[in-house]
Amino acid sequence: MTMHHRHHLLAIAAACVLAACSTTAEKSQPASTSTAEPAAATSTASSATVNLAPASGSLVSGKLNMMPMDDGVHITGQVGGLGAGQTHAIHVHETGDCSAADASSAGGHFNPTGNEHGRAGTPVHHAGDMDNIVANAEGVADINIHLAGVSLGGGAANDIAGRAVIVHAAPDDYTSQPAGNAGARVACGIITPAP
Incomplete structure (x- = not known):
């Protein structure tokens, strides 16, 4: 075997190895891309306030x-x-509009996933569903609620910025559709992110 033939064989072997590597890389590249899940939406606002005003003739x-x-x-x-x-009952509603006297302008519960109404923390519920609040002897309810699965700002499907919070006249029974039989809307406020 001459030196020329050896170089030729080495060149062919090297080309085969490189071709095998590039084929493997090409095959693995799309697989990893297609199985990647989209990143969860994160909040862009550092905070927000809601000024609840009376609705439906309440105080x-x-x-x-x-x-x-x-x-x-x-x-x-x-x-x-x-x-x-x-x-x-207290819920996040889909529309940031409290202009109607009965707060009906706030629309239904915030529900970007199209789930049935239920209790927060259970597998099936609206994104805007929260546990009931209870007033003390002076008629004041202290609020300390964690609303999971939503973001504040950023415009994602689960973003609650600019939407409305509604307090209802009755408790949420967590089962009746579409709103837990919570009664009239007695207060409404818009979720306003800090500037």
């Missing part, structure tokens, strides 16, 4: 503060003008 009002935290948004604040010791 219910209050102020809520919201902050992104862990897998959602944490809500604190107070709601006053409620009946002493009474339980009330």
Whole structure:
């Protein structure tokens, strides 16, 4: 075997090895791309406030503060003008519009995934579903709620910025469709991110 033949064989072997590597890389590249899940939407606002004003002829009002935290948004604040010791539903609604006297302009519950209504923390519920609040003897409810699975700002499908928070006259039964048989809307406020 001459030196020329050896170089020729080495060149062919090297080409085969390179071709095998590039074929493997090409085959593995699309597989890793197609199985990657989209990144979860994160909040872009550092905080937001909700000034709840009376609706449906009630005297219910209050102020809520919201902050992104862990897998959602944490809500604190107070709601006053409620009946002493009474339980009330509270939800995020889809439209940031409290202009109607009965707050019907806020639309239905915020529900970007099209789920049935249910209790927060269970497998099936609206993104805007929250546990009931309970007023003390003075008719004031202290709010300390973690709303999981939503973001604050950024415009993602689960973004609650600019939407409305509604307090209802009755408690949410967590089962009746589409809104838990929670009764009239007695307060409404828009989720307003901090500038």
